[in-house]
Amino acid sequence: MTGLYFHIPFCAKKCPYCDFYSVPYSKSTVQGYVDALLRNLHHYRQPELAVDTLYFGGGTPSLLTPEQVQNILSVAADCFDVQPDAEITLEYNPTRKPDGYLKTLRSIGVNRLSIGTQSFSDKQLQLLGRTHTATDNLRTVQAAQEAGFTNISCDLMLATPDQTENVLSETLEILTALPITHVSAYMLQIEDGTPLSQNEDLLARCPGDDATVERYFQAVHALRSAGFHQYEVSSFAKAGCESRHNLRYWKCEDYLGIGAGAHSCYAGKRFCVPRDARAFIAADVQPVEIVDAHPLDREERLMLALRLTEGVAEEMLSARARKKLPFLEQSDYLRRTPQGNIALTPQGFAVSNAVIAELIES
Numbered sequence: 213m214t215g216l217y218f219h220i221p222f223c224a225k226k227c228p229y230c231d232f233y234s235v236p237y238s239k240s241t242v243q244g245y246v247d248a249l250l251r252n253l254h255h256y257r258q259p260e261l262a263v264d265t266l267y268f269g270g271g272t273p274s275l276l277t278p279e280q281v282q283n284i285l286s287v288a289a290d291c292f293d294v295q296p297d298a299e300i301t302l303e304y305n306p307t308r309k310p311d312g313y314l315k316t317l318r319s320i321g322v323n324r325l326s327i328g329t330q331s332f333s334d335k336q337l338q339l340l341g342r343t344h345t346a347t348d349n350l351r352t353v354q355a356a357q358e359a360g361f362t363n364i365s366c367d368l369m370l371a372t373p374d375q376t377e378n379v380l381s382e383t384l385e386i387l388t389a390l391p392i393t394h395v396s397a398y399m400l401q402i403e404d405g406t407p408l409s410q411n412e413d414l415l416a417r418c419p420g421d422d423a424t425v426e427r428y429f430q431a432v433h434a435l436r437s438a439g440f441h442q443y444e445v446s447s448f449a450k451a452g453c454e455s456r457h458n459l460r461y462w463k464c465e466d467y468l469g470i471g472a473g474a475h476s477c478y479a480g481k482r483f484c485v486p487r488d489a490r491a492f493i494a495a496d497v498q499p500v501e502i503v504d505a506h507p508l509d510r511e512e513r514l515m516l517a518l519r520l521t522e523g524v525a526e527e528m529l530s531a532r533a534r535k536k537l538p539f540l541e542q543s544d545y546l547r548r549t550p551q552g553n554i555a556l557t558p559q560g561f562a563v564s565n566a567v568i569a570e571l572i573e574s
């Protein structure tokens with residue numbers, strides 16, 4: 213069983229905080245890019261291999277036409293054994309007017325939408341350099357529901373400039389009243405080299421460390437109260453609506469990434485495709501760089517699994533890490549799950565990198 217990931221690196225406008233690989237949109241380049249995706253699907257063809265998740269990520273996959281999405285899905289179904297109940301997700305930027313687009317997407321088999329809402333405050337969206345408004349967000353969710361999507365995820369950005377408790381509270385109130393099944397709530401990261409990292413004024417308006425943790429708890433609490441259970445550091449879902457594709461990453465299960473900048477954990481290796489759309493389009497087969505020829509060692513599994521609320525079996529930890537458990541449990545960073553696993557508490561998730569490093573470096 214595997215998952216397929218398609219990286220669609222085109223964006224109409226670069227957001228000032230974004231460090232993902234993306235290139236400016238042009239209609240002709242996109243078609244060449246889709247042709248390259250199809251060539252690669254044929255290259256990796258394994259009709260016996262079951263595929264139960266497909267994910268269009270970006271960039272902005274909603275810049276693809278429905279015909280292009282359909283073409284990719286039908287070639288994927290020719291080249292792999294795509295399961296009838298496969299989860300098929302597409303990331304959608306609310307800048308696009310939904311019109312009939314979402315209905316068509318749904319009719320060709322896309323059954324999960326991940327909407328880049330980020331906030332329901334126009335001021336916040338403006339500060340983040342997003343080109344959509346809170347009204348666009350609401351209209352998109354409504355159109356998705358009308359199009360027949362029952363599995364809808366929204367992105368929520370935390371620790372953004374001027375995001376006070378009240379500002380976040382208003383967004384959470386709107387977000388939790390929507391007919392959605394999943395929320396990805398992630399902290400704004402200041403990445404070196406991005407325009408945001410050089411904007412002293414905006415940086416000064418970002419919450420400090422304590423306020424960042426408070427905003428995180430505020431979101432965890434509001435989402436939990438609204439029936440979204442936390443299953444990963446940044447992921448919250450209604451029962452049964454966890455992202456099956458993303459769970460593959462954290463559980464170290466196979467996925468094949470196709471496209472410039474795509475990552476894979478496939479056939480026992482981790483590899484990535486260079487972040488170069490032109491090179492990807494020009495090549496018969498996508499060039500890959502091996503990131504790790506022996507992936508899935510204990511440390512890597514541990515690091516990824518600790519992101520999940522189901523945690524890890526104590527035996528996975530080294531003897532030195534196990535000695536630290538009483539202290540980390542007393543400090544409310546770790547807990548025992550009903551199954552006896554070791555898992556991070558909400559407090560631990562708020563500083564997850566540090567707690568996980570403590571356990572790994574032992």
Ligand code: SF4
Nearest residue numbers: 223226227230270271
């Ligand atoms: S739309 Fe998404 S991928 Fe594109 S620049 Fe903005 S944040 Fe980055």
